[in-house]
Amino acid sequence: MASLLLLGVLATALSVGEIPARAGDGAQPLREVVGGNLAPQGRFPWMVRLSMGCGGALTAPRVVLTAGHCVAGSGPDTSITVTAGVTDLTSSRAVRARSVTVIRADGFLSETRGDDWALIRLDRALNLPTLDVTQAGVGGDKGPFTILGWGQTSEGAVRQERRLRYATVPMVSDAACAKAYRTVGVQLVENESLCAGRRGVDTCQGDSGGPLVRKDGRGRWTQVGIVSWGLGCARTGYPGVYTQLSAFRAAIRIATRRLS
Numbered sequence: 001m002a003s004l005l006l007l008g009v010l011a012t013a014l015s016v017g018e019i020p021a022r023a024g025d026g027a028q029p030l031r032e033v034v035g036g037n038l039a040p041q042g043r044f045p046w047m048v049r050l051s052m053g054c055g056g057a058l059t060a061p062r063v064v065l066t067a068g069h070c071v072a073g074s075g076p077d078t079s080i081t082v083t084a085g086v087t088d089l090t091s092s093r094a095v096r097a098r099s100v101t102v103i104r105a106d107g108f109l110s111e112t113r114g115d116d117w118a119l120i121r122l123d124r125a126l127n128l129p130t131l132d133v134t135q136a137g138v139g140g141d142k143g144p145f146t147i148l149g150w151g152q153t154s155e156g157a158v159r160q161e162r163r164l165r166y167a168t169v170p171m172v173s174d175a176a177c178a179k180a181y182r183t184v185g186v187q188l189v190e191n192e193s194l195c196a197g198r199r200g201v202d203t204c205q206g207d208s209g210g211p212l213v214r215k216d217g218r219g220r221w222t223q224v225g226i227v228s229w230g231l232g233c234a235r236t237g238y239p240g241v242y243t244q245l246s247a248f249r250a251a252i253r254i255a256t257r258r259l260s
């Protein structure tokens with residue numbers, strides 16, 4: 001997918017063996033997302049898995065917010081199956097729905113170039129809690145954040161996970177993040193991206209499209225970002241890059257209303 005393409009682009013910018021896949025120095029247990037824990041059933045009830053191998057979040061009973069690079073484009077699309085209501089994808093309690101229509105951000109070109117969001121209308125309303133998109137300008141783009149997904153638990157993993165994992169990560173400034181990615185030839189779209197992560201803890205392949213969340217002042221989860229891209233996973237100095245939802249709140253609200 002698009003992530004392979006990105007790896008290709010980055011590979012050409014990296015000299016062979018420049019960065020070890022993972023630093024097993026024992027400072028952080030290198031486990032799970034990468035460096036996370038199993039999610040308890042019910043803690044993240046709006047979290048969904050998409051059949052193309054991405055995550056997503058229910059923003060309305062029949063609307064899922066995911067990454068632009070997880071979908072093929074805008075228009076009718078019945079190819080996506082959504083699994084919801086469970087942390088274990090094989091659970092008999094899983095709730096399933098199918099996509100009907102997709103709206104991808106108009107300006108989307110590729111995951112590293114901003115506008116990496118999309119909404120999916122489902123063929124039926126799901127009776128599950130929804131996740132609000134962050135209110136702009138309330139200091140909400142500051143961490144710590146919670147990341148979650150069924151993606152790989154290490155950069156070199158050959159498979160994705162059956163059970164949902166989560167972890168907590170601090171924000172990384174746009175300046176530091178842009179500087180790091182400039183060294184590998186990628187220009188960070190600073191006003192549309194949010195970087196987060198710490199040594200040994202990150203999202204990874206298969207987590208794309210899933211939410212980056214924090215608790216708001218009243219203790220409710222609110223979505224601040226969407227898993228977008230990164231150089232490998234959990235590499236020291238290369239944080240995960242997330243779509244900065246405060247930049248797209250108005251557009252997402254309008255599109256959600258069209259799909260609801």
Ligand code: ARG
Pocket residue numbers: 003111151202203204205206207208209227228229230231232233234239240241
């Ligand atoms: N693009 C990836 C996907 O398709 C997500 C990568 C996130 N990488 C990271 N290091 N945070 O699943």
